[in-house]
Amino acid sequence: MLPRVRKVSLDSAPYWNKEPAINSYNDLTIHEAHDLLKARKISAVELLQVCLNRIAEIEPELTAIVTVTEETAQEQAREADRRIARGEMTPITGIPTLIKDNMCTKGIRTTCSSKMLENFTPPYNATIIEKLNAAGMVLIGKTNMDEFAMGSSTENSALFTTHNPWDLARVPGGSSGGSAAGVAAGEALFALGSDTGGSIRQPAGFCSVTGLKPTYGRVSRYGLVAFASSLDQIGPLTKDALDCALVMNVISGHDPCDSTSAPEPVPDYASGLAASLKGMRLGIPKEYFVEGMQASVETVIRAAIKKLEELGAKVEWGVSLPHTKYALPVYYIIAPSEASANLARYDGSKYGFSFKDTDNMWEAMEKTRQFGFGPEVKRRIMLGTYALSAGYYDAYYLKAQKVRTLIRREFDAAFEKYDALVTPTSPTVPFKIGEKTDNPLQMYLSDVCTLPINIAGVPAISIPAGFADGLPVGMQIIGKPFSEPTLFKISHAYQQITDWHKKRPKL
Amino acid sequence: MKLSREEVLHIATIYRLGLSEADIEKAREQLSNILENFEVLKEVDTANVPPTAQSINLSNVMRDDIARPSLPAEDIMSNAPAREEGFFRLRPVLE
Numbered sequence: 346m347l348p349r350v351r352k353v354s355l356d357s358a359p360y361w362n363k364e365p366a367i368n369s370y371n372d373l374t375i376h377e378a379h380d381l382l383k384a385r386k387i388s389a390v391e392l393l394q395v396c397l398n399r400i401a402e403i404e405p406e407l408t409a410i411v412t413v414t415e416e417t418a419q420e421q422a423r424e425a426d427r428r429i430a431r432g433e434m435t436p437i438t439g440i441p442t443l444i445k446d447n448m449c450t451k452g453i454r455t456t457c458s459s460k461m462l463e464n465f466t467p468p469y470n471a472t473i474i475e476k477l478n479a480a481g482m483v484l485i486g487k488t489n490m491d492e493f494a495m496g497s498s499t500e501n502s503a504l505f506t507t508h509n510p511w512d513l514a515r516v517p518g519g520s521s522g523g524s525a526a527g528v529a530a531g532e533a534l535f536a537l538g539s540d541t542g543g544s545i546r547q548p549a550g551f552c553s554v555t556g557l558k559p560t561y562g563r564v565s566r567y568g569l570v571a572f573a574s575s576l577d578q579i580g581p582l583t584k585d586a587l588d589c590a591l592v593m594n595v596i597s598g599h600d601p602c603d604s605t606s607a608p609e610p611v612p613d614y615a616s617g618l619a620a621s622l623k624g625m626r627l628g629i630p631k632e633y634f635v636e637g638m639q640a641s642v643e644t645v646i647r648a649a650i651k652k653l654e655e656l657g658a659k660v661e662w663g664v665s666l667p668h669t670k671y672a673l674p675v676y677y678i679i680a681p682s683e684a685s686a687n688l689a690r691y692d693g694s695k696y697g698f699s700f701k702d703t704d705n706m707w708e709a710m711e712k713t714r715q716f717g718f719g720p721e722v723k724r725r726i727m728l729g730t731y732a733l734s735a736g737y738y739d740a741y742y743l744k745a746q747k748v749r750t751l752i753r754r755e756f757d758a759a760f761e762k763y764d765a766l767v768t769p770t771s772p773t774v775p776f777k778i779g780e781k782t783d784n785p786l787q788m789y790l791s792d793v794c795t796l797p798i799n800i801a802g803v804p805a806i807s808i809p810a811g812f813a814d815g816l817p818v819g820m821q822i823i824g825k826p827f828s829e830p831t832l833f834k835i836s837h838a839y840q841q842i843t844d845w846h847k848k849r850p851k852l
Numbered sequence: 853m854k855l856s857r858e859e860v861l862h863i864a865t866i867y868r869l870g871l872s873e874a875d876i877e878k879a880r881e882q883l884s885n886i887l888e889n890f891e892v893l894k895e896v897d898t899a900n901v902p903p904t905a906q907s908i909n910l911s912n913v914m915r916d917d918i919a920r921p922s923l924p925a926e927d928i929m930s931n932a933p934a935r936e937e938g939f940f941r942l943r944p945v946l947e
Contacts, residue, residue, distance in 0.1 A: 402882065715872070
């Protein structure tokens, strides 16, 4: 199933001929495009058109987008141009945006890349959509993902698999693979994803874009289709750290509709960014550089850490977080347990797929789930149901919750000594499509560096750190709760003296 | 530990999750493999450790009870697989 796209032609405005980068406006960052929009060198309608052209050109091969929202995007772009003319623009006004297909968009189908929700059209907007609409975004499409955000490669999508724009034979990562691939390939200027165990950071690393998993509670989850409620967070995928800060300025904050959102004030994330890390204390936890890690990835990360030292940071190697090795089992008990509770709502009665061929209520419910859910979703439902069931609750679920406490305490202790911790985002470069689909445990291991962060509820960012064997490598920077400004400071400084984030795939 | 066929069927039944024959065999093998990897948690001493259910320092969040408009019923019903006179139409629970 391919998204509906058509070729569109550019009206030749005079300045197109003078500016050499006519067809690469889709490769601009948000702040670069903002400056051009503000100076009236380009209109929002034209910027949208460049992105639509790019989508028409590459989407048949990339397949990152489930639904292209061309008509509403045209309306939003015209409205953005009127707003810019009135002098009422925000940094997001007129910016083409991709949203992962698990965030509710009123009147626009929201599939979660599942047969269960293939024809579901939400009657309301997620809070982050309301906020981005108010800021004047131009929503250009909804992106492909692992079904219900369960996966690390986007291969668990029930609709189609997304390809990595740096090598089409490889996965873009997941579960926000469509969002990461779409931004890297220039289909839009930025995207939102969701991150339960690495689903923003791992694909950001695999596609060489900047991706932030905010502190749990920093961004409202209202209207995000729930997977594991104590771990899920929404966050941006962008072309640099400044863009990431600009998007966070819009989507962060307390929401009365989400009782787990934090009533903490939102600072201006885009201020205070500089090209120095003087006085910054960085710890490098050794447990993140262990067996199974690709040597060429380690080389890239070590070189990137050297750069942080050049910027004035005080780097301490050999920090130990001994409970790191328990994060994987803790995650794969807690996340499926919460998922099994959250997904019980799909019974074929109120919305979503419904098995019709029986008059028996129980059979209808069973068959609705049998045919509506894919293999990974079923696997996690069973795992969670087992971990929560009588006789096993204490041994699995309660035990995992207690080890979760220890993992959190270990991070708390580390942040008394360090402003941030630096690790690889993934132990390997993007793997081949089909390489790990038969072995769920191998697939789970690709999130081994990102899972502990969700368990602790702290924020972490992945930024492009270079290439190993020609494929992208992400560096993960982890901070204490609500230390997003520190993560932006480090990332921005790094991006002032490197240009990995400026590399674009040839596609 | 190896899951038995009966255990897999029990999990599926309490969740009301339909499985094909092939699903059952695959689940037995894969879930057993995954559960085996959870055994490592037994070595962690958690005797005096409280459980963490969520990571944010909030509890019993209350808000003022203020009336506000809710979504129109028609919008809520618009995704219903089956409906009748403004209600969701379900299969009989008691016959």
